Every structure is written in C-alpha cells, then in structure tokens.
Amino acid sequence: MNSMLHITTLHYLVLGAALFLLGVIGVLTRRNVVIVLMSIELILNAVNLNLVAFSRYWQGMPARMGGGPMALHGQIFSIFVITDAAAEAAVGLGILIAFFRNKETVNIDEVNLLKW
Amino acid sequence: MFFLSHIWLIPLLPAFGAALMFFFGRRLQKASVSAVCVGVIVLAFLMACGAVWQYSAWSSAPENYHQPYQTILYTWLGSGTGHMTYLTHDGTPAPFEADAGFLLDPLSSIWLLFVTGVGMLIHIYSTGYMAHEGGYYRFFGYLNLFMFSMLTLVLANNYVLLFVGWEGVGLCSYLLIGFYFHRKSASDAAAKAFIVNRIGDAGFLLGMFFVAWYFGSLRFTDVTQIARSGRFAVGDPIITAATLLLFVGACGKSAQIPLYVWLPDAMEGPTPVSALIHAATMVTAGVYMIARSNAVFVLAPTSMKTVAIVGALTAIFAASIGLVQNDIKRVLAYSTVSQLGYMFLALGVGAFAAGVFHVFTHAFFKALLFLGAGSVIHSMSGEQDMRNMGDLGHRIPTTHRTMFIATLAIAGIFPFAGFFSKDAILWETWSREGGAYRFLWYIGYATALMTAFYMFRLMYLTFHGRPRMSHEVEHHIHESPRSMTGPLVALALCAIAAGWLGWPHSLGGSDRFTKFLEPVFAPEARVLQVEGRTGQLVAGVEEERNTGTEWLLMVLSLGAAGLGWGMAWRSYRHADKGYTEPIAAMAPPVYKTLLNKYYVDEAYDEVFTGRRKVGNVRLGVLGLGEASSWFDTHVIDGLVNAAGWITRLTATISSWWDKWIIDGIGVNGPAILARMLSYPTRLLEWGLVQWYALVMTAGLVGFVFYYVWH
Numbered sequence: 137m138n139s140m141l142h143i144t145t146l147h148y149l150v151l152g153a154a155l156f157l158l159g160v161i162g163v164l165t166r167r168n169v170v171i172v173l174m175s176i177e178l179i180l181n182a183v184n185l186n187l188v189a190f191s192r193y194w195q196g197m198p199a200r201m202g203g204g205p206m207a208l209h210g211q212i213f214s215i216f217v218i219t220d221a222a223a224e225a226a227v228g229l230g231i232l233i234a235f236f237r238n239k240e241t242v243n244i245d246e247v248n249l250l251k252w
Numbered sequence: 253m254f255f256l257s258h259i260w261l262i263p264l265l266p267a268f269g270a271a272l273m274f275f276f277g278r279r280l281q282k283a284s285v286s287a288v289c290v291g292v293i294v295l296a297f298l299m300a301c302g303a304v305w306q307y308s309a310w311s312s313a314p315e316n317y318h319q320p321y322q323t324i325l326y327t328w329l330g331s332g333t334g335h336m337t338y339l340t341h342d343g344t345p346a347p348f349e350a351d352a353g354f355l356l357d358p359l360s361s362i363w364l365l366f367v368t369g370v371g372m373l374i375h376i377y378s379t380g381y382m383a384h385e386g387g388y389y390r391f392f393g394y395l396n397l398f399m400f401s402m403l404t405l406v407l408a409n410n411y412v413l414l415f416v417g418w419e420g421v422g423l424c425s426y427l428l429i430g431f432y433f434h435r436k437s438a439s440d441a442a443a444k445a446f447i448v449n450r451i452g453d454a455g456f457l458l459g460m461f462f463v464a465w466y467f468g469s470l471r472f473t474d475v476t477q478i479a480r481s482g483r484f485a486v487g488d489p490i491i492t493a494a495t496l497l498l499f500v501g502a503c504g505k506s507a508q509i510p511l512y513v514w515l516p517d518a519m520e521g522p523t524p525v526s527a528l529i530h531a532a533t534m535v536t537a538g539v540y541m542i543a544r545s546n547a548v549f550v551l552a553p554t555s556m557k558t559v560a561i562v563g564a565l566t567a568i569f570a571a572s573i574g575l576v577q578n579d580i581k582r583v584l585a586y587s588t589v590s591q592l593g594y595m596f597l598a599l600g601v602g603a604f605a606a607g608v609f610h611v612f613t614h615a616f617f618k619a620l621l622f623l624g625a626g627s628v629i630h631s632m633s634g635e636q637d638m639r640n641m642g643d644l645g646h647r648i649p650t651t652h653r654t655m656f657i658a659t660l661a662i663a664g665i666f667p668f669a670g671f672f673s674k675d676a677i678l679w680e681t682w683s684r685e686g687g688a689y690r691f692l693w694y695i696g697y698a699t700a701l702m703t704a705f706y707m708f709r710l711m712y713l714t715f716h717g718r719p720r721m722s723h724e725v726e727h728h729i730h731e732s733p734r735s736m737t738g739p740l741v742a743l744a745l746c747a748i749a750a751g752w753l754g755w756p757h758s759l760g761g762s763d764r765f766t767k768f769l770e771p772v773f774a775p776e777a778r779v780l781q782v783e784g785r786t787g788q789l790v791a792g793v794e795e796e797r798n799t800g801t802e803w804l805l806m807v808l809s810l811g812a813a814g815l816g817w818g819m820a821w822r823s824y825r826h827a828d829k830g831y832t833e834p835i836a837a838m839a840p841p842v843y844k845t846l847l848n849k850y851y852v853d854e855a856y857d858e859v860f861t862g863r864r865k866v867g868n869v870r871l872g873v874l875g876l877g878e879a880s881s882w883f884d885t886h887v888i889d890g891l892v893n894a895a896g897w898i899t900r901l902t903a904t905i906s907s908w909w910d911k912w913i914i915d916g917i918g919v920n921g922p923a924i925l926a927r928m929l930s931y932p933t934r935l936l937e938w939g940l941v942q943w944y945a946l947v948m949t950a951g952l953v954g955f956v957f958y959y960v961w962h
Contacts, residue, residue, distance in 0.1 A: 164942050245940070245942075250939035
C-alpha cells in the first residue's frame with residue numbers, strides 16, 4: 137500500500153485550485169451564458185473544497201493553536217457558500233431568462249448594449 | 253549823343269511792333285500791319301545809323317579812344333547787396349551779375365547796321381511776298397520779335413543777355429519755319445531746328461558757366477580785360493574746355509558739322525524767313541559770339557584749330573551736297589552752311605576781321621540770293637524745283653540781273669563783294685605757319701571751286717536753257733511787284749560795293765574794314781604772331797605782307813571761280829527737259845550719295861532718334877525711352893512684384909504655420925491626445941461582459957501576486 141500517495145491537504149488545495157482555474161477559464165471563455173453560470177458554480181464549489189480542506193487540516197492541529205476536533209469553521213462556512221451559490225444561481229437564471237426574452241439568444245457576446 | 257544813350261530803343265522798337273501784333277494784330281488791316289512793323293524797323297535802322305555815327309565820334313575822343321560804349325539800364329540778375337556771390341576757380345568770391353546792358357563797339361556796330369539794314373529790306377520785301385498769304389499779322393509779329401531778339405543778342409554787354417537773344421532767335425526761327433504749321437513737313441522742320449539748336453545751347457551754357465567760374469564775371473569788357481591781362485597761360489585746359497563748349501553752341505546756331513542738319517529743312521519756312529534768319533542774321537550769331545569772345549579763344553589754340561578744321565570741313569561738305577540739289581532753296585541753304593564754314597575757318601586761324609568781313613558781305617549777297625529765289629518762286633506760282641524751271645531770264649529781268657550780281661559776288665569774282673572777303677580768308681589761312689593751315693587752304697580752295705559751280709548751275713538751270721515748266725505755269729510768269737524788286741536792287745548795290753570797304757592793301761586799298769575793327773581784335777594779332785613764330789616777338793602789328801604771294805593766290809581763286817563757272821556753263825547752258833547731271837553721268841554712286849546728303853539725316857535718325865533698331869537694341873532718344881520703359885517694367889515693377897511675391901510667401905508660410913502647427917499641434921493635438929488616452933480608458937466600459945470578468949480576474953491575480961511577493 138506504499139505505492140499509493142499519502143493524500144495531504146495540499147492535494148485538496150491543488151484540486152480546488154484546478155477547479156477554480158477551470159471555472160475562471162469557463163467564465164472568461166465560454167460563449168453560452170448557461171455554461172458561464174455553471175462555471176461560476178464550479179468556482180464556488182472549488183472554494184468550498186478549499187474551505188473543507190482547511191477545516192480538516194485544522195482539525196488535525198492542536199487546540200492551543202486554534203485547532204481541535206471542534207474546529208469546523210471551514211465546513212460551516214461552506215454551507216453558507218452553498219446557500220449563496222443556490223441563491224446566486226436562481227438570480228443568475230432569472231437574469232438569463234430576462235436577457236433571453238430581450239435578445240432571443242444565449243450568446244454572451246450579444247450582451248453588448250453598453251458597447252461603444 | 254541821343255542815339256548812343258538811347259541805344260536800348262533800337263531793340264525795343266521791333267519789340268513794340270511784335271507786342272502790338274500780339275495784342276491787336278488780328279483786328280488790323282494788312283496796310284496797318286505793314287506800316288507798323290516795317291516802320292519800326294526803318295526807325296530802328298535810322299537809329300542804328302545815328303548810333304554808329306555818334307559812336308565813331310565818341311570813340312575818337314582821346315579819353316574814350318577805342319573804348320566800347322556801354323550803357324546799363326538796370327541790374328537784371330544779381331543783387332547789389334552782394335548776396336548772389338559764388339566762388340571762382342581760385343576761391344575768390346565774385347558777384348553773379350547780369351545787367352540789362354548794351355554795348356556798342358566796332359564789332360556790334362557792324363552787326364547792328366547790317367541786321368537792321370538787311371532786316372529793313374526784307375521787311376519791305378515781305379509786304380509784297382506775303383501779300384496774298386494768310387496770317388499776315390502773325391508773320392510780321394514774329395519777324396519783329398526776331399529783330400528784337402537779334403538786336404538784343406548783338407547789343408548785349410554780357411553773356412547772359414546775349415543768351416536771352418540767342419534763345420529768342422531760336423524761338424522765332426521755330427515759329428517762322430513752322431509758319432505754315434498745317435504742313436507736317438514744316439512743323440517737323442521747325443521742331444528739328446529748335447531741338448538741334450537746343451543741343452548747341454547746352455554747350456553754350458556750359459561754356460558760359462566755365463567762363464563765369466574762371467573769369468569771375470560775365471560781362472564782355474571784364475572777360476576781355478582779364479583774358480588779355482596775362483593772368484592765364486595760353487593753352488589753359490579750362491579755357492580750352494570753355495571755348496570748345498562755346499563753339500558747340502555756335503555750331504548749333506550757325507549750322508556747322510554736326511549740328512547743321514536743321515538748316516536745309518528750315519527752307520520749309522517762307523522765303524523771307526530763309527533770307528533773314530537763315531542767311532543774313534541768325535546764323536551769324538555764332539560767329540558774332542566767337543568774335544566777341546576772341547580774347548578768350550586766343551588763349552586756347554587747340555580750340556582755335558578745332559574751329560578752323562570744323563569750319564573748313566563744313567564748308568567743303570556742304571558745298572559738295574549743294575552740287576546736286578534740285579530745290580532752289582536747298583542749294584542756297586547748303587551754300588549758307590558752306591559759307592558759314594568759311595567764316596569759322598577765318599575765326600579759327602585767327603583772322604577775326606576777315607571772318608567778320610565775310611559775314612558782312614555774305615549777309616548782302618545771300619539775302620539777295622534768297623529774296624531773288626523767292627521772287628522766282630513767286631513768279632513760278634510756287635514751283636521750287638529747278639528741274640521744272642528754265643529760260644526765265646528774259647521773263648523776270650530784274651530778278652535775273654540782281655541774282656546774277658549775287659552769284660558773281662558769292663563765286664568770288666572781282667570786284668564784287670565776295671571776292672574780297674573770301675580772298676582775305678584764304679590769304680590769312682595760307683599765310684599761317686604750319687602745314688595744317690596749307691591743307692585747310694586747299695579745302696577752302698576746293699570749296700570755292702564748288703561754290704562757283706553750283707551757284708552758276710543754279711543760275712543756268714533757273715534762268716537759261718529751255719523752259720521746262722508746264723504751260724499754265726509758263727503763262728503766269730511775271731516780274732515781282734516793286735516792293736519785292738526794290739530790296740533786290742538795293743541789296744545788289746550792296747553786293748557790288750560792300751566788298752570795297754575791305755579793299756586789301758596789296759591792291760592799293762586801305763582796308764578800312766579791318767582798321768575799323770582794330771580796337772576789338774588788334775591785340776589778338778599780336779598774340780597770334782607770337783604763337784606762330786615760336787615765341788619770337790614781332791615788332792609792330794603789321795605782319796610782313798608778301799604781296800606777290802597774295803596776288804598769286806588772288807589769281808588762283810579767280811581761276812577757281814572762273815573754272816567753276818565754265819564747268820557749269822558747259823553742263824547746264826542748254827538744259828532741256830530731262831537734262832543729265834554731269835556728276836550722275838560720271839559717277840552715279842557719288843551722285844546718289846550727294847543727293848541723299850551723305851545719308852546724315854538717316855544716320856542721325858537711327859542713332860540719336862532711334863527710329864530703327866540696331867540688332868536688338870534701340871539707340872538714341874527713343875532707345876532711352878525704351879530703356880526707361882524696360883527699366884520700369886523689369887526693375888521697378890520687378891521690385892513691386894517681388895514685394896508682392898514676398899507678401900504671398902509670408903502669407904503661405906503663415907498659413908502653413910497656422911494650418912499645421914497652430915491647428916495641428918495646438919488645436920488638434922490635445923484632441924488627438926485625448927483620443928489616444930481615451931482608447932485604453934474606453935476599454936473599461938467595453939460592454940463585453942466576459943471582458944469585465946477578465947479584467948477583474950487579472951486585477952485579482954495582480955493583488956495576489958503582490959501580497960505573495962511582499
């Protein structure tokens with residue numbers, strides 16, 4: 137079993153960063169508004185992952201440094217983030233529908249009424 | 253001494269006549285005009301005789317011995333307070349003064365007598381000649397004005413008053429030549445006379461200024477006295493310049509080369525004008541002026557030589573042209589120029605008395621010739637071309653006889669007037685030391701031969717041979733009225749006898765003429781003798797007269813006259829219609845050149861008037877006009893154009909500056925700057941959502957990096 141990697145916090149962080157990066161790339165690059173919203177969700181989820189990873193880390197840390205078995209700050213915060221993500225997705229979809237009603241398209245490039 | 257002290261009345265009487273004509277002439281009858289104008293001249297002549305008589309009495313008194321008589325009426329130019337002073341050549345101040353003064357001495361007496369005498373006869377003649385012409389009062393008014401000017405000239409006591417008379421006779425010459433002003437040739441000839449005269453006047457004025465500057469005075473008595481006082485050396489360059497300039501003036505007035513061209517054209521005027529002005533009186537003014545300045549001229553042997561050479565050349569030049577002219581008056585005109593040349597030749601060799609003597613005799617026979625020609629023209633109903641005359645001798649006998657006498661006189665046949673005066677000149681020329689003078693004698697001798705030839709040619713063509721005129725003219729031939737023939741006879745008597753006044757010593761006479769002029773010229777003869785014999789003083793005034801040589805020369809000149817007469821007799825005696833000119837038969841090109849007067853007028857026209865271009869340039873006065881016009885167009889207007897061009901250039905630069913610099917940088921610059929700056933700034937509000945997201949991400953990454961690294 138030593139051929140298996142010891143999964144440390146770092147791995148989680150890297151994953152989280154990768155997911156974050158993907159999400160950012162998606163927001164910046166994709167044309168479809170729905171995909172952009174999905175990418176935003178991905179970002180948020182990556183952030184969640186990051187939070188949870190650090191929560192687990194601090195659980196392993198001694199209490200005098202702020203850790204211990206009840207150091208669940210990160211996990212609790214991530215529930216806020218999930219709630220926020222849900223609300224945001226609802227609002228985002230509402231904007232999307234309003235936008236679609238106006239422009240008949242879901243291409244984000246067409247959101248250029250303020251373009252000079 | 254009434255006439256002497258009232259000598260100023262003599263010029264004033266004809267002036268009064270002229271004024272009367274000017275104001276009232278139009279309303280007067282012809283008889284009144286004649287009475288007034290001829291009357292004043294007769295009075296003037298009588299007064300002149302009286303004045304000369306009284307002068308000879310006055311000057312034979314011991315206290316006035318051989319002095320000129322001067323009377324000054326008032327100071328005309330200059331002030332008595334000494335304010336008009338100028339500095340003479342050596343720095344001494346001299347007052348500029350010209351009085352209205354009159355001088356009577358032997359020289360001016362002679363001129364006074366023959367001017368008034370011949371003038372009187374010509375006035376009488378004109379009453380007959382101009383009887384049927386229009387402008388009668390105008391003619392006599394001008395004639396009287398001329399007499400006034402001429403008498404002022406002759407009686408003046410200073411150069412300035414002489415110049416007044418000089419200009420006056422020039423003016424009257426213009427007025428009278430152009431009397432028939434509606435004829436273009438006449439008005440052209442008048443303008444030509446005045447203009448050529450004016451050129452001479454410029455020289456005269458310059459000479460006068462030199463005299464004033466050098467001698468400190470313009471009065472004849474002062475100048476003569478200073479000149480003879482020995483203050484100046486013989487051959488003084490300023491005096492030479494002054495005398496040469498005075499001679500230029502004389503050339504203009506007395507028609508010498510190169511300013512003679514006006515005299516032949518002056519024949520456009522009525523014949524009495526030609527007789528009076530261009531034969532007897534005005535043209536002798538130059539001779540008078542030089543004779544008057546004899547003391548100054550004697551100080552400049554170079555000028556004297558120039559005068560002699562020009563005179564001799566003019567004599568032979570004009571005589572050669574006169575050989576072939578067909579207009580009767582033109583022959584006489586060239587004859588006048590030629591005889592004037594003789595007079596200047598005499599003055600130039602120092603024989604002043606001989607020159608004056610020739611003036612005196614010439615006045616009579618030349619006036620007679622012109623009046624006779626006028627009589628011929630009158631009888632020929634205005635025909636002047638000798639080719640259309642002939643066989644008039646027995647039809648107009650008085651004219652014929654008087655003209656014959658005049659021709660004998662001018663040809664120099666003994667004992668008529670011209671013989672003595674011409675012979676005196678030739679003798680004086682021969683007896684001067686130096687080969688050049690011999691050469692001048694040869695020229696004078698050849699001229700005498702030519703003179704005889706062309707004068708007798710005139711006689712034969714006009715009065716002898718076969719009649720060549722049209723029949724109607726032939727029917728009208730008649731002798732002239734008494735008013736015209738009377739003066740002819742009077743002048744003929746003078747032409748016979750005038751020469752006897754100068755009967756030379758070699759022929760047993762007493763030469764009273766020269767003796768009379770002694771006070772004016774005698775000291776000169778002394779100076780000249782010193783000049784001639786290389787500084788050796790000669791005792792006594794009388795030079796050794798080689799009477800044998802003198803007789804030989806007399807015989808030779810008689811021979812020349814006779815030879816000329818004979819040649820003319822042979823060629824023209826039987827002149828019929830279509831006669832041939834002997835010169836034309838012998839040498840046609842020579843004939844053509846002489847007939848065209850050596851093309852001098854054409855040359856002057858081209859050079860001095862500039863009628864024809866030489867290459868690309870126009871010469872003369874018109875050339876000056878063209879040059880001025882060129883200067884104005886190219887230089888002056890060029891400058892103006894340049895100024896305009898510079899203005900346009902400045903405007904262009906200014907507009908360039910305004911357009912590119914001011915507008916470009918000043919005005920557009922900030923705008924461009926603003927736009928350049930705004931371009932990136934606009935990106936902040938691009939309107940593209942994902943761009944906003946990208947910018948936000950980039951900013952975030954930047955912050956993170958910043959915090960990580962610091």
